[in-house]
Amino acid sequence: MKDRIGWGTWVLSILIVSGLGRSLYLSMDLRELSRERDRLEAEFGKLDIEDPDRVYVTRVKSDAVELPPGVQSGYVWQYRVYLPANYARCTVTNNHLIAAEGARRRGGNSSSSSALRGDAAETIATVAILNVEGDWLFTFTMGGGASTTRLRNSHSFDSFDDLLIDEPFKIGQQKSFSPDDAICLARLRLPEPAETTKDGVDLYLGFSVFLMDTNSQSDFERWAKGEILAMPSSGEDTQ
Amino acid sequence: MFRFRLRTLLLCTFVVAAWLPVIYLGEERKEVEQSLSLLRQMSSELSVVDDEKLCIRQLPWVWQSIRSWKYYLPESEDMEVRFATEGINNLGAPEHFHSASLPVGTHTLSLQTTTKNGNRRFVVYIDSEVVIDITHPPDWIESNSSSSSNLVNSLSTAYPANEPLEILTGWFSESMGNVSLGSVPDECDSKGFRLWLAPGGYKESIAPVFIGSTNGVLSNNWGLRNGARIEFEPVRYPGSNGLIPMVIPSEPKLANTLTISDRLQSVSVRPVVDGKPLLPEKLVSTPAEPSVRILYNSAVQKRIENATERLKLTAKYKDFPGGLKVEVDLFFDRRSPNRVGFLPRLKNENAKVEGWELVTTCDQSFYLHQIGLDQRQLEVSSIDPADLDQSGWYQVPLDQLPIGENHGEFAERVLSMHTTVIDYKKVGQKRPAKNNYGGQPIEQRWIVPEQKDIGLFIQKQSKPTQPTVFLDATKVTLPADPDEPVWLQIEPRDYLR
Numbered sequence: 001m002k003d004r005i006g007w008g009t010w011v012l013s014i015l016i017v018s019g020l021g022r023s024l025y026l027s028m029d030l031r032e033l034s035r036e037r038d039r040l041e042a043e044f045g046k047l048d049i050e051d052p053d054r055v056y057v058t059r060v061k062s063d064a065v066e067l068p069p070g071v072q073s074g075y076v077w078q079y080r081v082y083l084p085a086n087y088a089r090c091t092v093t094n095n096h097l098i099a100a101e102g103a104r105r106r107g108g109n110s111s112s113s114s115a116l117r118g119d120a121a122e123t124i125a126t127v128a129i130l131n132v133e134g135d136w137l138f139t140f141t142m143g144g145g146a147s148t149t150r151l152r153n154s155h156s157f158d159s160f161d162d163l164l165i166d167e168p169f170k171i172g173q174q175k176s177f178s179p180d181d182a183i184c185l186a187r188l189r190l191p192e193p194a195e196t197t198k199d200g201v202d203l204y205l206g207f208s209v210f211l212m213d214t215n216s217q218s219d220f221e222r223w224a225k226g227e228i229l230a231m232p233s234s235g236e237d238t239q
Numbered sequence: 240m241f242r243f244r245l246r247t248l249l250l251c252t253f254v255v256a257a258w259l260p261v262i263y264l265g266e267e268r269k270e271v272e273q274s275l276s277l278l279r280q281m282s283s284e285l286s287v288v289d290d291e292k293l294c295i296r297q298l299p300w301v302w303q304s305i306r307s308w309k310y311y312l313p314e315s316e317d318m319e320v321r322f323a324t325e326g327i328n329n330l331g332a333p334e335h336f337h338s339a340s341l342p343v344g345t346h347t348l349s350l351q352t353t354t355k356n357g358n359r360r361f362v363v364y365i366d367s368e369v370v371i372d373i374t375h376p377p378d379w380i381e382s383n384s385s386s387s388s389n390l391v392n393s394l395s396t397a398y399p400a401n402e403p404l405e406i407l408t409g410w411f412s413e414s415m416g417n418v419s420l421g422s423v424p425d426e427c428d429s430k431g432f433r434l435w436l437a438p439g440g441y442k443e444s445i446a447p448v449f450i451g452s453t454n455g456v457l458s459n460n461w462g463l464r465n466g467a468r469i470e471f472e473p474v475r476y477p478g479s480n481g482l483i484p485m486v487i488p489s490e491p492k493l494a495n496t497l498t499i500s501d502r503l504q505s506v507s508v509r510p511v512v513d514g515k516p517l518l519p520e521k522l523v524s525t526p527a528e529p530s531v532r533i534l535y536n537s538a539v540q541k542r543i544e545n546a547t548e549r550l551k552l553t554a555k556y557k558d559f560p561g562g563l564k565v566e567v568d569l570f571f572d573r574r575s576p577n578r579v580g581f582l583p584r585l586k587n588e589n590a591k592v593e594g595w596e597l598v599t600t601c602d603q604s605f606y607l608h609q610i611g612l613d614q615r616q617l618e619v620s621s622i623d624p625a626d627l628d629q630s631g632w633y634q635v636p637l638d639q640l641p642i643g644e645n646h647g648e649f650a651e652r653v654l655s656m657h658t659t660v661i662d663y664k665k666v667g668q669k670r671p672a673k674n675n676y677g678g679q680p681i682e683q684r685w686i687v688p689e690q691k692d693i694g695l696f697i698q699k700q701s702k703p704t705q706p707t708v709f710l711d712a713t714k715v716t717l718p719a720d721p722d723e724p725v726w727l728q729i730e731p732r733d734y735l736r
Contacts, residue, residue: 060281066283066298066347069347122273141303148303
């Protein structure tokens, strides 16, 4: 019997060649993309997620962030944030009297919440203090949402030299948190206290911003008012 | 035979071996791209992916009032940045815009939108230089909310420099005090902002003045893109069979009010035969054959596309009892965007009508209780029952009505019915929530040529059960062969606020 090459063999051969070609193309493309990712991760750091049910925050360097025109000066904190599944993001910005540590405060504050997100997600959070035409603005952007707080008239300072800028994270430092915790992303204040609470906590004119799950907001408010000393399930893990 | 099967088996194995990596690499590529997408957002570098094209990416966002993009424009190209704050719509470029030349090379483009003391300021920068600076006073728009869409993301992308590129569009939603009035449909002109790039001297495609279509998103919308339209949806409004409904989607102040009931702005065109009007409401309407529809063909489509000031369309009814074939010419005029003109005609050669009635009905929800006469306001409640005809209609003397703007051959008289109720809650009437008057006080007008054989009538509630008496219906009577349209207009009454 002659060993003829039938149409089936041709089809299978074409499939093999096209599969190999596609693999080669994808492999080269992936190598290119991976190189770019490695380069950017060397610049901005990596997020190592060991427990997908915890919150991970890494502070990245922010000198790549160009201050927009019209902004005379500014200071930026930038973070990569991993939020576990079913985390409904809530941020609270305090813009009047704050403590040097923790969440104690008195006076102005604002909060914003996002809908519960079924999947885990990684996002970028940017906090900035900006001087725009003589006005001081405290801005927060995260995952497409943004808020701006204008400095009250009672906050009197002319430059960053007058402020104590708190660094809850060092650049490149990653921390993980329980999803029930409230995470301070930025804090800045005047060096001298403006008043002292009845239980002896000094409060300073300044700003702070906290990230938490919406379900934890009521605990946070109790902490901010001094009703509790800490969030019920606080415990950060520094890596 | 055995060798044939073995070869096939081997080839199938190789096929699987060749395609398995494709599946695996595809999954890994997705993962890498996800991480990259986030990392690129943090970086400010622009990759010139094609040095013969415009390359552009969005920069990290520090302050919500300023958005920035980094771009590269080859030396051989000539482009400009264009910016507009009015006439924002999704069918074309804004008619009026500001522009500035876009320098070649790598630069940063920024748009700052701020509000200070009620003034809205828009500044476009190239690097740190101001190239466009627009400020609108507080009365430019009353708005508590806005939305925007950014069409250039953080991935460096190449675009042809010989075509326009939309970068950012935002819309303001009008409000009235603390109440948001909602946004106008995308095809209507909004106040907002649009930033885009275009080749130098590029002639923009502007949205049409009139629209009309039987399919697509704007199907069954006929008339002014920015003004009054006829919107036939017989299946959606089963009670409005036979009526010609006017809508004004470009006017958010009317949206809340006119959605309460569609009867105020729907016209019943009634041929009068043997002294009685025939009701189009009794014509049976089906989705396949509505009781009234717009006559539409390619010639009508061309007319819609080419008209710039005034448009005439024709609505055709199903046959009335007795075989009467009725059509109504509908007129839309850009100079008076909140009105529609009606001119009924009989198409039968051997039949006749004695005249026409055009009727609108309204319910108490609109609180229409005054008529504007030339020198005074007439309260509906003050009309003497002895002045009503047998059917309960009161004929308004045309010569006591104010004279309108003259768009036709004849002088016009205006019958305006309006409310002075600023806060409906103070009227003291309790009604179910669905009938709550939550909108802007409005005015309904009939504008008719000053001719002897035209009549204007109103009807008040026949059995008033409430403290204030309101209008129930209005009627215009026309001769058998009218030669000028009569106009129905709805306006919000801003000056009551």
